[in-house]
Amino acid sequence: MLLLFLLVLSAHADLPVHCVRHQIVGKWQLQFTEPQITGSGPLTCGHNVPDNERTSQFAGQNTFQQSFTHEVVLTAKNNVVLKKKLQGKWTMVYDEGFEVDFMHYKCFAFSKYKTNYSGAYSYCGETLVGWYQNTKTNERGCYRAQKIEKTHKVSEGANNGHVVQPQFFQYQNAGMNKVWSRIDALNFVEQINRAQLQWKAKAYGEIIGLTTKQLNKYAGRKKHSSTILLEKQKKKQQTLEYDLNHLPKEFSWEKYLGKKIYEQKGCGSCYTISTMTMLSARLKIKGLKADLSPQQSIDCNYYNQGCDGGYPFLVEKYLTELDGFIYEEKEYPYKGQVGECKAIERKKKYRVINYRFIGGAYGKSNELNIMEEIYNNGPVVLNFEPSFDFMFYVGGIFHSTTPDWIINGLAKPEWEKVDHSVLCYGWGEENGVKYWLLQNSWGKQWGENGRFRMKRGQDESSIESMAEAADIEIIDDS
Structure with a gap:
């Protein structure tokens, strides 16, 4: 029996934080603890196993003891500059954190967020407590980072720009509590199959009796906010x-x-x-x-x-x-x-x-x-x-x-x-x-x-x- 629509949940971690690259670019102080372990083995730095959004924002805060720091500049071209010299690379990890790889250090942390009764707020100039590895000695410890330049907290969906992927699906704005009947599913499939010839749709039986909200969830549709928008880059990138x-x-x-x-x-x-x-x-x-x-x-x-x-x-x-x-x-x-x-x-x-x-x-x-x-x-x-x-x-x-x-x-x-x-x-x-x-x-x-x-x-x-x-x-x- 097909369990897809009854059981499949969405894919990606839903920490309530949204930070994009231009908010991370700039000068940062990276803060390190003494090495906690050498070699393999779990090092949670206060996070649960597996991690979860309720506790991640507090993980390791009360036990973090800074031992040494480095000041680096993270550039828009994903380079790491230390003392005016190119020393490595960095990358966003989607919109939830970033990894810095410089000299013999590899560091990762999620961007900081806070939740309260009014919603979630992203603090893109700080990170939660995360992890580092000394790739030369294989020593590992805990790490966090703070942007030296002044930044402000951002509520979800506060970025301006253009929406990447428009939603054509006609039920998008329908009542999210609408219960799908067999007739609803068959009608929707008929519209899809009548509209184009490159792919075909089927009314899977497991859809019947579910709400639009449940179907969105099973499809992997998770919204930080309905108003999340995107920034433009300066250069056009297309494959010829x-x-x-x-x-x-x-x-x-x-x-x-x-x-x-x-x-x-x-x-x-x-x-x-x-x-x-x-x-x-x-x-x-x-x-x-x-x-x-x-x-x-x-x-x-x-x-x-x-x-x-x-x-x-x-x-x-x-x-x-x-x-x-x-x-x-x-x-x-x-x-x-x-x-x-x-x-x-x-x-x-x-x-x-x-x-x-x-x-x-x-x-x-x-x-x-x-x-x-x-x-x-x-x-x-x-x-x-x-x-x-x-x-x-x-x-x-x-x-x-x-x-x-x-x-x-x-x-x-x-x-x-x-x-x-x-x-x-x-x-x-x-x-x-x-x-x-x-x-x-x-x-x-x-x-x-x-x-x-x-x-x-x-x-x-x-x-x-x-x-x-x-x-x-x-x-x-x-």
Whole structure:
């Protein structure tokens, strides 16, 4: 029985904070504690395991003891400048935090937020208590940062600019408590199928009896605020067709994916399912058959929020700290709920290295560099914002609406809303329409046997805005 619409929750961590790159650019004081541990092992810095939005804003505040500081400038080109010298790189982690990688320090923290009865407020000039690693000594400790330049608190949705992805779906402004009947679903599907020919919709039976609000939730539609708007960049970034000529017209790693297609059940776990499926496929490409466990990160990762969502980048970051103790699905099976973090004795060990946003930083991915990464190294994780009609997809090349920034010839925005993570394992073209090959985590009964195709090269549903990858290798203990 298809459990998608009854059980699937949205994908990404919903810490109530929204900070974008131009708010982070500037001079910062980075504050470090003494090293807490050396090597692998959990270091929570006061956060819960898994983390959660209610306690994250207070984590580690009362126990943080500053030992030393560095003053750095984070530039708009994602460089880190220390004492007027280029010393490293930095990246946003969506709109919730940022990672600074300079000299021999790698630091990550979420941007500061506070909640009260009137709502949530983002303090983009400060961070919560986070983590650092000395990559030379492998010492790890706690860290936080404060912008030296004056900043102000920002309530959600206070940024000005243009909206990236317009909503065409006619029920968007309808009553959120409307209960969907079978006739409603069939009528909506008929409208979709009558309107276009590139993809087909189906009225899945599990929709019946749910409200519009519930359906939005199951589709991964999470709003910080209905008024979140975006900023323009100065330079236009578009992939030109001649840039793609060195790559094949069609390419796929499908035979290395294995037969298993996960069904999330009642857990917002697509971020870890897509990440572990990517790493498993990259192992298979090397000739090593293994299906790695998404459940391990759900139970044990203090960077993410378990079944309440998370980010592939932070799954990959967590895995790099495990000293090879990354478990397989058969040892640590998927449950669809948060359980106790377990340690398992095992012989073979895997190491994750070089976790990254494709393009070098968040927001730098595009059609070309995604294709190059897939072709050279294996499947990747893509993130997108599912429109309401996506839930009804049953086959074809999905498209909803072309983003405003492409329609109007604008620069690519510095932030695009995404809620759902999927595996991308190749690309193709049909009747002149380019598409991505993607694998979902909503079970085999959904879509094209659990997989789907989405229009490529037009940032459909922000699919090309946030691409991620990491490398994996076997540790030889002999």
